[in-house]
């Protein structure tokens with residue numbers, strides 16, 4: 500691992516020279532037009548290969564319905580011109596919320612979601628013409644061990660984990676969620692998918708990343724006497740059952756899954772880790788799972804890496820940690836390269852599956868050139884931004900109009916959006932969005 504450094508590149512040559520020095524494969528293509536073309540995805544045609552990744556906003560109504568603040572975020576993204584908008588983690592039931600202001604989709608909040616979809620489509624059409632209709636994915640989740648439905652931890656755990664249990668000071672005898680309860684949660688996902696179809700979304704994502712409930716089952720090597728723990732077949736059962744049941748019971752909606760290609764938590768407590776070298780990533784199981792998802796009818800998926808509460812830099816390479824956080828033990832380019840390699844490896848293993856990676860925000864205005872090279876060489880299906888889209892909601896429109904991103908609009912990877920989320924405060928870009936400039940008072944300490 501190389502020492503951590505902040506972004507300091509004034510040219511792509513300098514960036515690539517640093518990548519070379521670190522022995523990293525960061526591809527590059529000057530011509531980004533491949534990102535701007537219409538593209539087939541899951542039997543549909545999307546307007547371009549530009550995507551907004553899911554970003555929790557902690558700004559829902561108590562009922563779980565989108566608030567005016569939620570709708571503002573999504574109107575900005577819809578006006579921004581991306582062909583794919585992957586809407587944030589939305590709880591399928593109350594005890595699965597990550598905070599009291601997480602979105603939640605139930606009969607009671609359905610009207611609010613339908614309004615959100617309608618507004619996004621109307622804004623997108625108004626800004627980019629009648630034919631512009633972004634593919635809208637809704638991410639469905641249960642927060643599992645990270646659930647805080649009333650603001651304080653109410654963890655639902657699949658297995659004990661010596662690396663993660665201390666985060667919430669879980670006692671060694673804390674009870675595990677039962678198989679019956681997991682089956683009930685499966686049914687809640689299916690019901691929420693049905694509601695998402697009624698609200699007008701094109702697809703639902705069964706969230707299987709970042710250590711939340713479904714993701715935790717994938718790593719549940721030590722869960723004994725359970726249909727959902729132990730061997731690979733059992734650990735992948737919950738995710739595959741949810742996907743299959745949604746396909747059967749809500750056939751009108753596409754199904755996808757955002758998967759942590761690896762948890763980066765040592766084997767046997769993390770998914771996608773090497774049994775012989777517990778700290779090393781090993782994508783053999785994630786690849787096998789992606790193939791099974793493909794067989795179950797998943798045509799595209801998004802990838803992530805890591806568990807934010809454990810090692811946040813694995814999922815989102817950054818310059819500055821959130822207040823109270825540690826400076827990462829690696830160079831952010833190493834994190835970017837790991838994301839690129841994971842998408843390439845999983846996409847390469849399942850040719851019919853379009854795989855969208857993450858972690859490119861740190862590259863600032865050089866992200867599109869790197870993504871264009873990855874797309875052209877079949878290593879990724881799109882240029883997707885998480886934090887970058889929060890800072891720069893119209894990044895797609897600028898790329899389409901100007902062929903480049905404006906350096907003074909890109910995300911600075913200051914981690915303050917993550918900090919707001921951790922504090923269960925409404926999320927926005929403190930640096931770029933005037934409505935959030937005073938969200939964190941200068942000098943405020945954790």
Ligand SMILES: Cc1cc2nc3c(=O)[nH]c(=O)nc-3n(C[C@H](O)[C@H](O)[C@H](O)COP(=O)(O)O)c2cc1C
Nearest residue numbers: 552553554555587588857858859860884885886916
């Ligand atoms: C404030 C915040 C909220 C996030 N919410 C979600 C979420 O709801 N679902 C999800 O899968 N990932 C979520 N992520 C992760 C992002 O989607 C993305 O994977 C990560 O930021 C790395 O991509 P980037 O480098 O483009 O930011 C969140 C990240 C941040 C910083």
